[in-house]
Amino acid sequence: MTETRKPLLATLLGEATWPPPVWLMRQAGRFLPEFRALREKADFLTRCMTPDMAVDITLQPIRRFGMDGAILFSDILILPWAMGQSLDFVPGRGPVLGPVRSQADLERLDPGRVTKAIEPVMETLQRLRRIVDGPEAIGPARPGQVTLIGFAGAPFTVACYMVEGHGSREFEETRRLAYTDPAFFDRLIDLLTTATADMLCAQIEAGAEAVMLFDSWSGLLPPSQFRRHVIEPARRITEIIRSRHPGTPVIGFPRLGGLMAIEYGHQTGVNAMALDTGADMKAVAAQVPDTLVLQGNLDPIRVLAGGEGMRAEARAIRDAMKGRPHVFNLGHGVIPATPPEHVGDLIKTIRDV
Numbered sequence: 001m002t003e004t005r006k007p008l009l010a011t012l013l014g015e016a017t018w019p020p021p022v023w024l025m026r027q028a029g030r031f032l033p034e035f036r037a038l039r040e041k042a043d044f045l046t047r048c049m050t051p052d053m054a055v056d057i058t059l060q061p062i063r064r065f066g067m068d069g070a071i072l073f074s075d076i077l078i079l080p081w082a083m084g085q086s087l088d089f090v091p092g093r094g095p096v097l098g099p100v101r102s103q104a105d106l107e108r109l110d111p112g113r114v115t116k117a118i119e120p121v122m123e124t125l126q127r128l129r130r131i132v133d134g135p136e137a138i139g140p141a142r143p144g145q146v147t148l149i150g151f152a153g154a155p156f157t158v159a160c161y162m163v164e165g166h167g168s169r170e171f172e173e174t175r176r177l178a179y180t181d182p183a184f185f186d187r188l189i190d191l192l193t194t195a196t197a198d199m200l201c202a203q204i205e206a207g208a209e210a211v212m213l214f215d216s217w218s219g220l221l222p223p224s225q226f227r228r229h230v231i232e233p234a235r236r237i238t239e240i241i242r243s244r245h246p247g248t249p250v251i252g253f254p255r256l257g258g259l260m261a262i263e264y265g266h267q268t269g270v271n272a273m274a275l276d277t278g279a280d281m282k283a284v285a286a287q288v289p290d291t292l293v294l295q296g297n298l299d300p301i302r303v304l305a306g307g308e309g310m311r312a313e314a315r316a317i318r319d320a321m322k323g324r325p326h327v328f329n330l331g332h333g334v335i336p337a338t339p340p341e342h343v344g345d346l347i348k349t350i351r352d353v
């Protein structure tokens, strides 16, 4: 009998499958020539908000490489934009937002606008789910084996962009504000916690089979702030999702959390935890509950470099996790300069057991 459950979904629900399922953060992106071609036709927000394009971009990496997971093509900044914050993706500079730094700025945001604003995203998910569950194979992926992943930014990481107004290495303004006006910062995190949970539930209702919470900047926080702005919101979001959609796994990604990631794994209730490149997977596995699925964590630069070094390191991570539910992935997103052949070689290496 062949598998009836999708390998990635089964693993996220706690089954140890061999070889492990594989997908890559930022698998739909600039390293693919077919993605760059669409980029010339429409700006980033238009691509996110046009179901024809978003469906196509989501499936581009699956058609080429047949990953086990298809992650919705969208962005973590769609949520603040849907609540009314101005957002522009400026080529060469990244996202630019009208900063939210005062109670008055906060009051101008309206979570009531989100459902309507993200209707195209919901349509994208509905169409994607019909395609992944349809009778036709998507490239080398077998029919009915691809899991559809929805996602959101975690409250702290989204707050970083909302307060700072743009990307940054340090997000000094955001972290300063969390200390000088903790009541304001708590209200912002609270608003984002509820809005994020609601949006992820809407994604699940539209067809997402698993959801991931990206906390890319959580590693900037000291322990007390990490507990308050990273662990507690992730715990609440997971609790809300589980109460409404008990069978849908949640993946948390407390990037650069170091030792605090261990606490995150114990306290938040997420089904799976994605680890960044710096984590020793096996050491983490020994310190978290066996029921916590781990995802990760090959260095994206290894894939940029390719060759036998990449294959050996990928096998070492895969083999170290044998017997435990593990989802193979990178420690962060695919680098735009990565040759697509290296990604193909990586997927093949993971599956070749």
Ligand code: CP3
Pocket (backbone or CB within 6 Å): 024, 025, 026, 027, 028, 029, 030, 039, 044, 071, 072, 073, 074, 075, 076, 077, 089, 093, 094, 095, 151, 157, 167, 214, 216, 333
């Ligand atoms: O992983 C995927 O393939 C799914 C889609 C996805 C995107 N962004 C598409 C995107 C996901 C999951 C994200 C998450 C995201 N967005 C995060 C968290 C993960 C991480 O990488 O840490 C963050 C911090 C953002 C915010 C963001 N979006 C930035 C800082 C930028 C500009 C920098 C850059 O890489 O260009 C974006 C734009 C963006 N989001 C692009 C893509 C493919 C590039 C847009 C383009 O030029 O076409």
